[in-house]
Amino acid sequence: MDLVLSSLASIGRGTLNVFEEVGKLTLFVISTLGLFFRKPFYFREFARSVMSIGFFSLPVIGLTALFTGGALALQIYSGGSRFNSESAVPAIVSIGMVRELGPVLCGLMIAGRVGSAIAAEIGTMKVTDQLDALVTLSTNPKQYLVIPRVAAATLVLPFLTGVGDILGILGGYLVGTLKLNFSSQTYLSQAVQFLETADVVSGLVKGAVFGFIVAIIGCYCGFKSGMGARGVGKATTQSVALSSILIIASNFVLTEMFF
Amino acid sequence: MTTPLIQLQDITKSFNQTLVLDKINMVVNEGESLAIIGGSGAGKSVALKIVLGLLKADSGKVLINGKISKPPFDKFLSEIGMLFQGGALFDSLPVWKNVAFKLLRDKKKYSMEEAKHIAVEKLARVGLNNRVAELYPAELSGGMQKRVGLARAIAANPAILFFDEPTTGLDPIRAANISSLIRELVEETSATAITVSHDMTCVKQIADKVNFLNKCKIAWSGTVEDFESVSDGVIYHFVNGLPSVIKGGLDI
Numbered sequence: 001m002d003l004v005l006s007s008l009a010s011i012g013r014g015t016l017n018v019f020e021e022v023g024k025l026t027l028f029v030i031s032t033l034g035l036f037f038r039k040p041f042y043f044r045e046f047a048r049s050v051m052s053i054g055f056f057s058l059p060v061i062g063l064t065a066l067f068t069g070g071a072l073a074l075q076i077y078s079g080g081s082r083f084n085s086e087s088a089v090p091a092i093v094s095i096g097m098v099r100e101l102g103p104v105l106c107g108l109m110i111a112g113r114v115g116s117a118i119a120a121e122i123g124t125m126k127v128t129d130q131l132d133a134l135v136t137l138s139t140n141p142k143q144y145l146v147i148p149r150v151a152a153a154t155l156v157l158p159f160l161t162g163v164g165d166i167l168g169i170l171g172g173y174l175v176g177t178l179k180l181n182f183s184s185q186t187y188l189s190q191a192v193q194f195l196e197t198a199d200v201v202s203g204l205v206k207g208a209v210f211g212f213i214v215a216i217i218g219c220y221c222g223f224k225s226g227m228g229a230r231g232v233g234k235a236t237t238q239s240v241a242l243s244s245i246l247i248i249a250s251n252f253v254l255t256e257m258f259f
Numbered sequence: 260m261t262t263p264l265i266q267l268q269d270i271t272k273s274f275n276q277t278l279v280l281d282k283i284n285m286v287v288n289e290g291e292s293l294a295i296i297g298g299s300g301a302g303k304s305v306a307l308k309i310v311l312g313l314l315k316a317d318s319g320k321v322l323i324n325g326k327i328s329k330p331p332f333d334k335f336l337s338e339i340g341m342l343f344q345g346g347a348l349f350d351s352l353p354v355w356k357n358v359a360f361k362l363l364r365d366k367k368k369y370s371m372e373e374a375k376h377i378a379v380e381k382l383a384r385v386g387l388n389n390r391v392a393e394l395y396p397a398e399l400s401g402g403m404q405k406r407v408g409l410a411r412a413i414a415a416n417p418a419i420l421f422f423d424e425p426t427t428g429l430d431p432i433r434a435a436n437i438s439s440l441i442r443e444l445v446e447e448t449s450a451t452a453i454t455v456s457h458d459m460t461c462v463k464q465i466a467d468k469v470n471f472l473n474k475c476k477i478a479w480s481g482t483v484e485d486f487e488s489v490s491d492g493v494i495y496h497f498v499n500g501l502p503s504v505i506k507g508g509l510d511i
């Protein structure tokens with residue numbers, strides 16, 4: 001009986017914790033959104049974020065997309081050849097990249113590279129009193145730190161996604177022409193012919209949403225970081241786990257919406 | 260009687276059921292230099308953060324000029340300067356931008372050049388030359404970071420200055436330097452000063468009045484001279500740096 005009660009209690013506690021966390025996150029997002037329309041906008045921080053999120057992520061995103069596009073071409077070829085549809089490889093690779101893999105890979109890579117860095121930076125600022133210092137210098141820490149990062153990530157991710165799409169298609173092209181005996185011209189025309197504007201737009205919108213998620217979760221985890229190096233480490237890990245889950249989940253919702 | 264500049268009334272604060280401050284009362288008059296002292300972990304920084312609105316008390320009131328202080332604290336914060344225990348400098352900004360941070364917020368009042376000029380001036384005031392102005396905080400020693408923090412605190416000529424453990428982590432000579440610098444700055448600007456410290460030498464140099472925090476309460480308050488001449492109990496131990504205090508066994 002005791003065992004039953006105590007396990008029920010721990011399930012209950014776990015559930016309450018989840019709700020509490022969701023509630024806190026929601027409040028954080030709402031209070032941040034409110035600040036978007038308030039002056040001042042810290043342009044220097046914004047520019048710095050654009051550089052660190054956008055420019056310095058290009059190699060990671062590019063390589064990931066290139067190899068994924070190549071692997072995708074091989075897989076689709078192997079699947080397609082079972083019912084004589086090898087010719088669909090270029091079209092499926094590009095549609096798959098643009099609608100799904102481009103934005104998702106981009107989001108996940110950014111979660112690992114940028115979300116964690118944001119959480120670590122803000123967490124460190126918290127444990128070294130820099131957030132309090134901002135307040136004593138008449139500066140709202142959320143406005144100074146969160147708004148520029150979220151704005152930068154939301155604006156930059158569609159671009160990164162676009163780059164990822166192109167390199168993914170290029171990866172497929174290289175594999176298709178060098179290994180799968182497609183002629184260069186056939187591959188390219190097939191790859192573009194079946195692509196619709198809606199595919200591209202939906203992929204870029206996804207990118208923007210994922211950028212928003214990564215930046216706001218990174219900031220949220222940083223702001224609620226516990227004390228000491230351990231606290232910051234935990235905040236960093238949490239930001240990656242939480243934003244990855246939210247990216248995958250919201251990807252499903254968005255795909256469903258654009259379906 | 261004039262209204263005190265800052266007044267704490269029955270401030271209580273606990274973290275996860277651990278009581279840190281138990282109904283403490285405190286009065287700071289304009290132009291005074293007050294020290295809050297006590298062993299480490301006594302709740303000195305917490306008390307300071309409550310005054311600044313960085314932490315919320317569980318109960319009790321903070322009065323500023325006789326009026327209850329409640330959020331937003333913008334106006335009060337615009338009149339203060341604070342030196343944090345670890346300096347709390349912003350790593351991503353060069354030293355001079357750290358110092359000029361508050362000035363740069365107000366673009367209408369100061370141009371970039373003016374702000375930089377003032378920052379360099381304040382840095383010189385705390386004994387740092389303009390080569391340091393271009394460095395980043397990570398490139399400075401602990402003592403230099405404290406000085407930069409000090410320059411940042413006084414940059415906008417605040418009427419009230421807060422110092423959290425200004426000498427902790429410094430060697431005795433640097434500690435004495437910082438203490439006398441703080442004393443000079445406070446007198447120069449005729450600011451009201453509140454210093455949190457567990458370093459008696461520093462307190463003697465900076466403060467006129469003392470509030471001694473022990474076991475979640477203000478255990479003693481009065482002038483520095485009277486504090487030093489208390490001849491028994493935990494205060495005597497504290498003033499003379501005897502082991503019972505250093506180990507944190509603060510029993511009266």
Ligand SMILES: Nc1ncnc2c1ncn2[C@@H]1O[C@H](COP(=O)(O)OP(=O)(O)O)[C@@H](O)[C@H]1O
Binds near residue numbers: 297301303
């Ligand atoms: N944000 C916080 N969360 C939980 N406990 C805290 C927090 N800040 C301070 N404390 C606790 O309150 C007590 C007093 O801390 P503090 O005011 O920093 O001491 P000090 O007198 O050395 O400045 C300590 O036991 C510390 O662990």
Ligand SMILES: [Mg+2]
Binds near residue numbers: 303304344423424
């Ligand atoms: Mg302290």
